[in-house]
Amino acid sequence: MGNTKSGAISKDILEDLKMNTKYSEEELAVWYQTFLKECPSGLISMEQFEKIYASFFPDRDPKAYAQHVFRSFDTNSDGTLDFKEYIIALHLTSSGKMSQKLEWAFSLYDVDGNGTINKEEILEIVKAIFKMINEDEQKTLPEDENTPEKRADKIWEYFGKKKNDKLSEGEFIQGTLENRDILRLIQFEPQKMKGKQQKQ
Ligand SMILES: [Ca+2]
Ligand SMILES: [Ca+2]
Numbered sequence: 001m002g003n004t005k006s007g008a009i010s011k012d013i014l015e016d017l018k019m020n021t022k023y024s025e026e027e028l029a030v031w032y033q034t035f036l037k038e039c040p041s042g043l044i045s046m047e048q049f050e051k052i053y054a055s056f057f058p059d060r061d062p063k064a065y066a067q068h069v070f071r072s073f074d075t076n077s078d079g080t081l082d083f084k085e086y087i088i089a090l091h092l093t094s095s096g097k098m099s100q101k102l103e104w105a106f107s108l109y110d111v112d113g114n115g116t117i118n119k120e121e122i123l124e125i126v127k128a129i130f131k132m133i134n135e136d137e138q139k140t141l142p143e144d145e146n147t148p149e150k151r152a153d154k155i156w157e158y159f160g161k162k163k164n165d166k167l168s169e170g171e172f173i174q175g176t177l178e179n180r181d182i183l184r185l186i187q188f189e190p191q192k193m194k195g196k197q198q199k200q
Helices: 011-020 027-037 046-056 061-071 083-094 097-111 119-130 135-139 150-156 169-178 179-185 190-199
Strands: none
Touching: 011 027, 011 083, 027 083, 046 061, 046 135, 061 083, 061 119, 083 097, 097 119, 097 169, 135 169, 150 179, 169 179
């Protein structure tokens, strides 16, 4: 025992989270209690995170995608998610502004974290996304985006890039805001795909 994770969030983290999310002090206190109950060590490991994804997608293979998402949320790169990283993740994926979501998407696609995205990185994430789309849904995808390679090609062309070019964060965000097709193609949204399928 002897550790201090007895229930209160540190003041610095609390102030930081109040400033960067929409959550109130009361809400954060409740989140923190829940977090500690689920995760008594106060830290979420990659393995735990993969298990959470596996429980959501029992018949798919979400491991690669889960690992990329974990990396993008682990902003201090210490191999675990602490409460602050967890809350920022929750905020971004649920109620964050579009620009914040796209900043996060950029970090997801910037696999090596060097500040630019190349075509191989697009392909790597798209491959991980495809492992989460079931075969029936894959069959309903348009001909020019029904494999990871084709889809990565399409995204890259939409950005107006040649094979060995690189994308900066600004280009990524602007391009995605200006082209709804890019937004659709970079996301993992099985529900929307289903909706599209029904319309046809
Ligand atoms: Ca961390
Ligand atoms: Ca990169």
